[in-house]
Amino acid sequence: SQQGEEDPQALSIQEGENATMNCSYKTSINNLQWYRQNSGRGLVHLILIRSNEREKHSGRLRVTLDTSKKSSSLLITASRAADTASYFCATDGSSNTGKLIFGQGTTLQVKP
Amino acid sequence: DAGITQSPRHKVTETGTPVTLRCHQTENHRYMYWYRQDPGHGLRLIHYSYGVKDTDKGEVSDGYSVSRSKTEDFLLTLESATSSQTSVYFCAISAGTGSYEQYFGPGTRLTVT
Numbered sequence: 001s002q003q004g005e006e007d008p009q010a011l012s013i014q015e016g017e018n019a020t021m022n023c024s025y026k027t028s029i030n031n032l033q034w035y036r037q038n039s040g041r042g043l044v045h046l047i048l049i050r051s052n053e054r055e056k057h058s059g060r061l062r063v064t065l066d067t068s069k070k071s072s073s074l075l076i077t078a079s080r081a082a083d084t085a086s087y088f089c090a091t092d093g094s095s096n097t098g099k100l101i102f103g104q105g106t107t108l109q110v111k112p
Numbered sequence: 113d114a115g116i117t118q119s120p121r122h123k124v125t126e127t128g129t130p131v132t133l134r135c136h137q138t139e140n141h142r143y144m145y146w147y148r149q150d151p152g153h154g155l156r157l158i159h160y161s162y163g164v165k166d167t168d169k170g171e172v173s174d175g176y177s178v179s180r181s182k183t184e185d186f187l188l189t190l191e192s193a194t195s196s197q198t199s200v201y202f203c204a205i206s207a208g209t210g211s212y213e214q215y216f217g218p219g220t221r222l223t224v225t
Contacts, residue, residue, distance in 0.1 A: 033213060042116075042202055042216030043155070088155065090214075098143040098162055098212045099170070104154035 006089060006103040014111050019076040021106040023089030024069075030092050032065055032072050033100065037086045046074075046087075079110045115139050116217040118203050124223045131190040133220050135203030137183075143206040144186040145214065146170075146178060148199040155202070161186055162208070193224045 007022045023032070031050045035043040049056045049065045049072065056063045062075040076083055086107045090100040115138030125131050135144060145160040147170075157170030159178040167178050175197060177189045190197055200221050204214040 042218050045213050048213055092212060098206055098208050099157060099160060100212060100214060102155040
């Protein structure tokens with residue numbers, strides 16, 4: 001079963017707008033990661049946030065984590081057409097096995 | 113880009129035939145993973161390896177086997193392919209240094225007719 005569930009499943013915005021995607025998970029975690037997948041390609045790691053962190057930034061990306069609500073959000077500011085992709089959250093389920101559990105993803109379309 | 117290659121990139125095979133997919137890395141990472149990606153199911157873990165000859169099952173391991181005889185190669189075998197195994201298969205690697213960030217290969221599109 002999927003640990004993470006993303007919301008919304010699909011999002012369409014205009015270039016320059018901000019995009020927010022949410023992820024909910026079920027069990028405790030050590031960290032939560034976000035990945036991007038362009039059509040027909042493999043996933044690319046974007047950012048990792050540890051369970052003791054509440055917010056993290058990387059360029060135009062901002063990730064928040066609320067462990068009390070078992071949820072995370074990914075904000076992409078000033079979106080560009082090149083941000084069009086699917087975005088996945090992944091959690092480790094507090095294990096040290098190296099396994100990640102991926103959500104089903106949010107498909108983002110940024111219109112020029 | 114992380115040095116991960118998958119072969120073949122595309123394959124069409126018939127039901128009942130054996131199929132082996134190869135993942136090769138040049139990063140000397142300890143952990144290697146095989147996923148399948150299907151519409152409506154996201155990415156699901158098939159098997160993973162945490163060292164040479166050390167493997168374990170993932171969420172959807174039935175009908176699949178793996179082998180890892182050396183650090184750089186991780187093989188996924190479908191002993192007798194079925195149409196339900198038509199999918200896109202991704203290999204990933206991780207250094208396993210506590211955070212388990214994964215780096216993905218380009219994928220193999222497998223069609224079982």
